[in-house]
Amino acid sequence: MLAHGFADPVHDAQGVFRAVMDALARPGTIQPLAPGLAPPAPLTPELAAIALALADADAPLWLDAGLARNPAVADFLRFHTGARITGDPAEAAFALVSDPAACPDLGTFAKGTPAYPDRSATLVLAVSILSDREGWHLAGPGIRGSARLAAAPLPADILSRLARNHAGFPQGIDLILAAPGRVAALPRSTRVQEG
Amino acid sequence: MSAVRSETGYNFAYLDEGTKRMIRRAILKAIAIPGYQVPFASREMPMPYGWGTGGVQVTAAILGKRDVLKVIDQGSDDTTNAVSIRAFFARTADVAVTTRTREATVIQTRHRIPEAPLHEGQVLVYQVPIPEPLRFLEPRETETRQLHALAEYGLMHVKLYEDIARHGHIATTYAYPVEVAGRYVMDPSPTPKFDNPKMDDCPALQLFGAGREKRIYAVPPHTRVRSLDFEDHPFRVQSFDKPCALCGAEGVYLDEVLLDDAGGRMFVCSDTDHCEERRADGPIGTGGAGEGAAHA
Structure with missing residues (x-):
């Protein structure tokens, strides 16, 4: 049987959106996220909530290898969002990554064009650890002075990937880091340095 | 409410x-x-x-x-x-x-x-x-988009410079x-x-x-x-001669209110909530006597 979607589609979607909006507007802060979903594994409730809140027929989804392996994940997302599931990362508006340590290179996703940098992908990574007390030093718009953020698991060379992404500003990818019950974000405008 | x-x-x-x-x-x-x-x-x-x-x-x-x-x-x-x-x-x-x-x-x-x-x-x-x-400097969206893509904002500085050339300050x-x-x-x-x-x-x-x-x-x-400006013409905000006529606030933005046909006018807080809160707390302004003009 298909897992249920939001119990209250209007207000649950609004709550998830506001958490993501606040996370993107204030990089380095961790926003609470209570998805109330039980999607098919390995799709986490947080990834599912963000997809249900933001994806639809105009915003195709890309699934990483782990998510693509279980057809129930695509069925769940297709039914609840109406979004097209694409196999081509360059087409995706949102990329759902259940295994962030094996996240493909950011260059495989759309980063927008110089005239339209908004035509870019947002990566949603299912991390298991998220902390704002240790880890990287963040600076940039949305951050008062500097902020800290630690997230794991992530690829070993994540910092150089993020540096390349930031160097391409205003083009680039935005990252949403979703841990159980919590969400943080690293927009392309954020400079990330080693902690 | x-x-x-x-x-x-x-x-x-x-x-x-x-x-x-x-x-x-x-x-x-x-x-x-x-x-x-x-x-x-x-x-x-x-x-x-x-x-x-x-x-x-x-x-x-x-x-x-x-x-x-x-x-x-x-x-x-x-x-x-x-x-x-x-x-x-x-x-x-x-x-x-x-x-x-x-x-x-x-x-x-x-x-x-x-x-x-x-x-x-x-x-x-x-x-x-x-x-x-x-937009008022370049009407074509295709062009302004390109100017933003290239971070080419010379036009805007020319516009501000023309203000200075014509008025002596950024108008x-x-x-x-x-x-x-x-x-x-x-x-x-x-x-x-x-x-x-x-x-x-x-x-x-x-x-x-x-x-x-x-x-x-x-x-x-x-x-x-x-705010865009020039080294020799730094950005400045308007200042007002007199405080708000109702609450006496200084350093706030004032609206001109015409009082009669004889040119009587007063300047009061544009932010009504700010003004009301101050009046509730005590400070009272000069009433309609103000004749303070704004300076750009």
């Missing part, structure tokens, strides 16, 4: 969920690229263009049950535009409304930033008529162009330039919606917003 009738038959906050998702995606991009104008599929709203359809759509997309909404029009909570937009959301979203800047979580504004300092957790939503700061007093986070030049909407310094390092999130022009842009909290 007066009790208002709730509308039934509309979705929460009027817009359908598909439209909200589209606007929300645009808002997220706008936040990630501060000052960049994100195109969005602006909808027909039950009010004419020019009455704040962009701001209303942004507010509808972010509003939740627990939000407290304040709407101002030129600093005032009780003019037609402010009253009708506030009533619109009280009816269609059943949210709490307020005139108090401090109590609001979402403040929709037409052309002023409240005098009371904003705080973390607040969202300021601007109604924007013409989002493109270069632009509202919609004064700003540079956001060192990259995009942005129209702060037709706020008086008096308010520009409040945009810099503001703790609140600032969102801008232009309904007719179908653009959304944003300034994240604590972001550098610099």
Whole structure:
């Protein structure tokens, strides 16, 4: 049987959106996220909530290898969002990554064009650890002075990937880091340095 | 606030969920690229263009049950535009409304930033008529888009320079162009330039919606917003000779109020909430005696 979607589609979607909006507007802060979903594994409730809140027929989804392996994940997302599931990362508006340590290179996703940098992908990574007390030093718009953020698991060379992404500003990818019950974000405008 | 009738038959906050998702995606991009104008599929709203359809759509997309909404029009909570937009959301979203800047979580504004300092957790939503700061210098969208892509803002500096050549100072007093986070030049909407310094390092999130022009842009909290100027002609805000005639406030933006046909006038706070709060606390101004003119 298909897992249920939001119990209250209007207000649950609004709550998830506001958490993501606040996370993107204030990089380095961790926003609470209570998805109330039980999607098919390995799709986490947080990834599912963000997809249900933001994806639809105009915003195709890309699934990483782990998510693509279980057809129930695509069925769940297709039914609840109406979004097209694409196999081509360059087409995706949102990329759902259940295994962030094996996240493909950011260059495989759309980063927008110089005239339209908004035509870019947002990566949603299912991390298991998220902390704002240790880890990287963040600076940039949305951050008062500097902020800290630690997230794991992530690829070993994540910092150089993020540096390349930031160097391409205003083009680039935005990252949403979703841990159980919590969400943080690293927009392309954020400079990330080693902690 | 007066009790208002709730509308039934509309979705929460009027817009359908598909439209909200589209606007929300645009808002997220706008936040990630501060000052960049994100195109969005602006909808027909039950009010004419020019009455704040962009701001209303942004507010509808972010509003939740627990939000407290304040709407101002030129600093005032009780003019037609402010009253009708506030009533619109009280009816269609059943949210709490307020005139108090401090109590609001979402403040929709037409052309002023409240005098009371904003705080973390607040969202300021601007109604924007013409989002493109270069539009009157270059009418073609294809060209202005290219100029933004190349960060080529020489035109704007020429415009400000021509002000100096003609008037001896930068005569632009509202919609004064700003540079956001060192990259995009942005129209702060037709706020008086008096308010520009409040945009810099503001703790609140600032969102801008232009309904007719179908653009959304944003300034994240604590972001550098610099008003364009020259070394020998630094940016300056208006100053007023006299304090507010009602509450005696200094260092605030004043509106001119005509009192009679004989040229009698007074200058009072444009921010009605700020003025009322001060008068409730005690300070009383000079009444109608003020004759203070504004200096650009």
